[in-house]
Amino acid sequence: MxxxxxxxxxxxxxxxxxxxAIAGWVLTxxxxxxLRRSQEAAVNVSLLVERDISRNLEIYDLSLQAVADGLRRPGVAELPPDIRQMVLFDGAAFAKDLGSLLVTDATGNVIIDSRYLTPRPVNVADRDYFQIHRDRPDAGLYVSHPFEPRLSDGGTTIxxxxxxxxxDGSFAGVVVGTMRVNYFRRLFAGMNLGDNGxxxxxxxxxxMLMRRPYDSKVIGRSLKGTANYMRFAQAPSGDFFGTAAIDxxxxxxxxRHIAGFPLILDVALATHDIYEEWRWRAWIIGSLMVALDLLIVALAxxxxxxxxxxxxxxxxxxxxxxxxxxTRLCNRRSFDDMAQAEWRREQRSDLPLSLLMIDVDHFKGFNDMYGHSAGDDALAAVAACISEAIRRPDDTAARYGGEEFTVLLPNTPLDGALRIAETIRAAVQALExxxxxxxxxxxTVSVGVACTDAQRYATLRAFINAADAALYEAKGGGRNRVAGGPDTAAPDVPVAAAPKISA
Incomplete structure (x- = not known):
């Protein structure tokens, strides 16, 4: 890496x-x-409110049943009003937010009033809580729709x-107790539901009997037909995500449906409130994670x-x-490494390997007459001619030392090597x-050529010596020429030991 x-x-x-991905999973x-914590809290609130409402309504219903049972006892109706009041009405009838307990006759006239010895003159025959019992003997306990009371100014009441x-079972009237809806309003106000719950x-x-947040216009409004009410009516209890028809x-x-009473209670938490704290934490964690990731990538x-x-x-x-x-050609060390590699490959594959030894003619005299700077330019120009003559990727040209160059030509027979050598010689001469x-x-340059295709060599050194001997042959023949072939001497001795011909 x-x-x-x-x-x-x-x-x-x-x-x-x-x-x-891990941060996303954690945030999820x-x-x-x-959501789970909010749901648990909402369910606990609904249970608490249900039990409070159920308990109070049950106590109030017991008071109603006590009045009905007392009136069925012989002689109770003929008792003096003050004694009758004590017999029929217990302390629950005077609790806060509870109105009067009334007894009516079959026509709806109030004949007994829990708050007055002499009943107030009022007829309730037009009320739904009277009509339901008149028309349905099996109605049992009935909870009315909200209404404004006639006997007091206590606000909306049920x-x-x-x-x-x-x-004989015929209708004799009703016993009715009123309850201010303000009781539910105070009960709801004590529950923590968030800003939008x-x-x-x-x-x-x-x-609707009561709703938080409170709006007097909502009390008595029917939600029948709305999507949320249809879900409320389908099961005794449950939960779901929905949008309120009101706001x-x-x-x-x-x-949940309150057991024993025709009432439905719902507790709703706004999704915005549920995830408000999570969104803040997610923003912090997400920002830190993104910053850390960007830092990691930037450092990388x-x-x-x-x-x-x-x-x-x-x-x-x-x-x-x-x-x-x-010259920007390979140096002697690089050439030695590549020559070893190509020689081993030649030994394995038996493909021809050719070697050119190139020497600039009379270079010492050129340096003495034109200076070393001109000599360097001449060497660079010769190197350029050599580079132009070899095109294959495996062909290698190197500066062998001083004014001497070498070219290694893998998979090249003798005639091909001679043509390349002549191309180099002619190109240098053409520089003029x-x-x-x-x-x-x-x-000008002289070129010596050796090829394993023309003659077998025992060692790489013998191969190089053969090319060097061919070079000396070209020099001895008058320079500015190419020499090499099967007849070229190839002594297995170091090149330095070969006879020296003056440059």
Whole structure:
């Protein structure tokens, strides 16, 4: 990986993505936990409110039943009013938010009033709590729709009523107790539902008795036909996400039918409130995670850039170590390594391997006459001619030492090597660089060629010596020529031991 900078960036991006994925999973779990905690709280609130309402209504109903039972006892109706009041009405009838307990006759006239010895003159025959018992003997306990009372100014009220029957079962009137809806309002106000939460109590038919947040216009409104009410009516209890028909706020609803009473209670938490704290934490965690990921990727990019620079410098240093600085060809050391490799390959494959030894003619005299700077230019020009003559990727040209060059030609027979050698010689001569000390009056080269296809050599050294011997043959033949072939001497001795011909 340390040799592949882009891999570092790729790994850092993978790590960053993995961290984001983990953070996303954690935040998702936190979101689920926030919903679960809110749901548990809402269910607990609904249970608490249900029990309070159920208990108080049950106590009030017991008071109604006690009045009905007392009136069925012989002689109770004929008792003096003050004694009758004590017999029929217990202390529950005077609790806070409870109105009067009334007894009516079959026509709806009030004949007994829990708050007055002499009943107030009022007829309730038009009230739903009277009509339901008149028309339905099996109605049992009835909870009325909200109404404004006639006997007091206690605000919107509901009534709980039971039927009174004669011994023959005919309708004798009702016993009814009133309850101010303010009781439910105070009860709801004590519950923590968040800024946008709601709580509602309604009749089975969808008539609203109380809602938080409170709005007097909502009391008595029917929700029958709305999507939420249809869900309330389908099961005795449950929960769901829905949008309120009253204010259009999306909430999570927990609802239940209050056992023994025709009432539905729902507690609803706004989704905005449920996830408000989670959103704040998610924003903090998400921002930190994104910043950390960006930092990781940025550091990886910087490290990769530095590593690229380092690798480039190392590559350049390796290139410099294997390249001649003047001619930009391979140096002697690099040539030795490649020659060894090509020689071993030739031994394995039995493919021809050719070698050119090239020497600039009369170079010492050129340097003495034109100077070392001109000599360097001449060597660079010769190197350019050599590079132009070899095109294949496996062909290698090197500066062998001083004014001497070498070319390694894998998989090249002798005739091909001779053609390349002649191309190089002709190209150098075509440069027409003046050289008055040369018999040709221009810079020229002599080339010696050796090829394993023309003659077998025992060792790489013998092969190189053969090319060097061919070079000396070209020099001895008048320079500016190519020499080489099966008849070229190839002594297995170091090149330095070969006879020296003056440059």
């Amino acid at each position: 340390t040799r592949r900078p882009n891999s570092i960036i790729g790994v850092s991006v993978f790590i960053a993505c993995a961290m984001l 779990q936190m979101r689920h936990d926030a 009534a709980l009523s039971r039927r009174l029957s004669r011994p 709601s709580m509602a109590l309604m009749l089975d038919d969808g008539t 259009g706020v999306e909430r999570w609803y927990a609802f 990019v910087l490290f990769a850039q530095q590593l690229k620079r380092r690798l480039a410098m190392e590559s350049e240093l390796r290139s410099l170590a294997r390249t001649d600085g003047l 660089r003046h050289h008055v000390a040369s018999v040709h009056h221009v810079v």
